[in-house]
Amino acid sequence: MTESREDIVLEVHDLFTNFYTFEGTVRALDGVELFLRRGDTMGLVGETGCGKSVTARSILRLVEPPGKIESGKIIYNEIDKQTGEVKPIDILSLSEEELLDLRGEKIAIVFQDPATYPNPVFRIGDQIAEVVLLHQDLRYDVIDMKIEKLEKSLQGESDPDKQVHIKEKIEYYRELRKDPPEPDKKDAKAAAFRRAVNMLNLVRMPSPESIAMQYPHELSGGMRQRALIAMALACDPGVLICDEATTALDVTVQAQVLKLLNHLKKEIGTSIIIITHDMGVVAETCNWVTVMYAGTTVESCATKNLFTRPLHPYTDGLLTAVPKLHENKERLPQILGSVPNLITPPSGCRFHPRCAYATEQCKSVKPKLTELEPEHWVACHNPLN
Amino acid sequence: MKLRDFILRRVLLAITVVFGVLTITWILAFIVGDPVTMYINENTPAEAIPAIRAAHGFDEPWPVQYFLYLSNLFQGNWGVSGSSSNMPVLEILALKFPATIELAIVAMIFAIILGIPLGIISATRKDQKIDHFTRIFSLAGVSMPIFWFAFMLKYVLYYYLAVNNLPHLPGGERYDTSTYLDFEFITGFLLLDSLIQGNIPIFLDGLVHLIMPGFALGYLTLAIITRMMRSSMLEVLKEDYITLARSKGLREKVVIYRHALRNAMIPTVTVIGLAFGGLITGAVLTETIFNWPGLGRWAVRSILFADLAAINGFTLLVAIIFVTANLIVDLIYGVLDPRIRFG
Numbered sequence: 001m002t003e004s005r006e007d008i009v010l011e012v013h014d015l016f017t018n019f020y021t022f023e024g025t026v027r028a029l030d031g032v033e034l035f036l037r038r039g040d041t042m043g044l045v046g047e048t049g050c051g052k053s054v055t056a057r058s059i060l061r062l063v064e065p066p067g068k069i070e071s072g073k074i075i076y077n078e079i080d081k082q083t084g085e086v087k088p089i090d091i092l093s094l095s096e097e098e099l100l101d102l103r104g105e106k107i108a109i110v111f112q113d114p115a116t117y118p119n120p121v122f123r124i125g126d127q128i129a130e131v132v133l134l135h136q137d138l139r140y141d142v143i144d145m146k147i148e149k150l151e152k153s154l155q156g157e158s159d160p161d162k163q164v165h166i167k168e169k170i171e172y173y174r175e176l177r178k179d180p181p182e183p184d185k186k187d188a189k190a191a192a193f194r195r196a197v198n199m200l201n202l203v204r205m206p207s208p209e210s211i212a213m214q215y216p217h218e219l220s221g222g223m224r225q226r227a228l229i230a231m232a233l234a235c236d237p238g239v240l241i242c243d244e245a246t247t248a249l250d251v252t253v254q255a256q257v258l259k260l261l262n263h264l265k266k267e268i269g270t271s272i273i274i275i276t277h278d279m280g281v282v283a284e285t286c287n288w289v290t291v292m293y294a295g296t297t298v299e300s301c302a303t304k305n306l307f308t309r310p311l312h313p314y315t316d317g318l319l320t321a322v323p324k325l326h327e328n329k330e331r332l333p334q335i336l337g338s339v340p341n342l343i344t345p346p347s348g349c350r351f352h353p354r355c356a357y358a359t360e361q362c363k364s365v366k367p368k369l370t371e372l373e374p375e376h377w378v379a380c381h382n383p384l385n
Numbered sequence: 386m387k388l389r390d391f392i393l394r395r396v397l398l399a400i401t402v403v404f405g406v407l408t409i410t411w412i413l414a415f416i417v418g419d420p421v422t423m424y425i426n427e428n429t430p431a432e433a434i435p436a437i438r439a440a441h442g443f444d445e446p447w448p449v450q451y452f453l454y455l456s457n458l459f460q461g462n463w464g465v466s467g468s469s470s471n472m473p474v475l476e477i478l479a480l481k482f483p484a485t486i487e488l489a490i491v492a493m494i495f496a497i498i499l500g501i502p503l504g505i506i507s508a509t510r511k512d513q514k515i516d517h518f519t520r521i522f523s524l525a526g527v528s529m530p531i532f533w534f535a536f537m538l539k540y541v542l543y544y545y546l547a548v549n550n551l552p553h554l555p556g557g558e559r560y561d562t563s564t565y566l567d568f569e570f571i572t573g574f575l576l577l578d579s580l581i582q583g584n585i586p587i588f589l590d591g592l593v594h595l596i597m598p599g600f601a602l603g604y605l606t607l608a609i610i611t612r613m614m615r616s617s618m619l620e621v622l623k624e625d626y627i628t629l630a631r632s633k634g635l636r637e638k639v640v641i642y643r644h645a646l647r648n649a650m651i652p653t654v655t656v657i658g659l660a661f662g663g664l665i666t667g668a669v670l671t672e673t674i675f676n677w678p679g680l681g682r683w684a685v686r687s688i689l690f691a692d693l694a695a696i697n698g699f700t701l702l703v704a705i706i707f708v709t710a711n712l713i714v715d716l717i718y719g720v721l722d723p724r725i726r727f728g
Contacts, residue, residue, distance in 0.1 A: 060632055062628060062632055064628075099634075100634045100635070100636060102634070103631070103632055104632060104633040104634035104635075105634060108632070109632050111625065111629060113625065116626065117625045117626055117629045118629070119626040119630065119648070120626070120648070120723070120724060121647050121648055121721065122644075130633065130635070131633040134633065134634055135634065215724070217723070217724050228629075231629075231633070
């Protein structure tokens, strides 16, 4: 990867994450390589258990015991909004305190199951406002809110004396807005709640004011998922990770949410990672794809390239296993064998026991992710074509 | 469902339960003994007994007797306690109730103030030293019978320290009756009355007297709350919404005390409610050991004397307290968990 830091918002190098279980050490991630270009929507695909979610959680350092990130590098390249300078943040070397500024503010995540992820005892609006209150500067919001209120009361006021008085007050706040003071807690909370309502509006929630006052159990699955997306996007994060965010939804709602994500990407300017095992979702929403297999990155390229010219035998197998409408087949082709047990992973290339093209080299040497063709990275000793 | 309907429904249910309890206790009392024995003694001539029986309505058929009992009950006539020189039961209850409630509240405060934080600490530092200590502490609490534990406490903190001329806790009673001879009760709650009268020394004396019986009575509840809090906290900390809270960048403290605690409190509150009723009955043993002039000791004596009116009265009161505690728990539930309010 030779690109400059401005183009790439998130890079993961040689990431190893293990889970220490009673049966033994599960080597869940085995040198994952990833990069996400600014403004891209990247699909992260692979079978269940190949480490997609662990990768996502590792990026936010949300891997919980018995899991542990062993080594590697995760770098978030932040662009300073004023100077435009790029500041690389090495996530794995951040302190717990610094990590709090990263989570939710720079990198946000939407989880899979809308039924279990919102906290059942808090209002939707409060749950969104919470993250806004934590990360955002609300000084201007508070003053704007006060001015708005005064303007509203000005319209309803007929007494000229009082009108003058209100106008003076508005002037005072306009002056104050040039250098707003720290708002008190109550005002900040109200401002954060107002932003929460705006976010709900942004994710196309019908009557966002009343939804904000409701509890998660009063909403449908699709609405809850949209609320979770609103929560994740509330602080304009640089990267949004959708961890199977649409898998639990039915197809129509899934389509709505995906459309919404693409729309929001343009509006907010977030780069998105969509974790899925659904190739259809990838084809529809992503412009870049990274394929994972058994804890390793096997292929990474533009979506179009992947579908037309897969280079890795695994990707090829994956694509031929997808049923196509225009073909009439008795039985779909499959990748022989099954996903390896990650407690005792195969040596060398983790795919070699199932690979038709495997050689002696594949059994002993782990292939590195290299740019075989321009804009097409593959980790394979014997790539196709 | 509105909160008002919710409360109304629960109150109606509570009344039914209390009614059931008083019916069952009446039937039991009707079966086991002849109530007239409380009104006669060895000097009563045999021929006078039918008259006494008739005077109290004990010669009527049982449905009439039951009706008489109910009608008296609702008119505030809970019968007279033969074992307490024929004082009306309701009057004795009013007299002794504050001492027991005061003890139970102190026990509850011990249990809640120590139990909930211990449970949280134990859960958040699972398998560390403090967790092991807390688990042993709470296991001891649920395993030790109160009569043994209270005696041991009294032996060490009162007797053993006293014979070695060390500062020690008082061995019983609500306050030092020999020092404060002229103390007059107003409401019956010692701590409240002494504060109303501005009598700080007796307030402090009352507090000191409450420590040992309060802790002895509350230890079991403390242990139950700690264990419940620990397990429900551990359960909640595995929930997805905790991961979500962490992913927002919230501090671990906020995650635990805002997001996890409220969810973990729901099962704990049930236990607290039930335990409060248990404290009143548990007071029977504690009051006997610490010479506490409360309901428990009085109930024990009434049982020994087969004083049916007194036993009925005590049972009814305990039932009302149980039901009220559960009603309050249900209401707190509604506050803690929005799903219950509408469910």
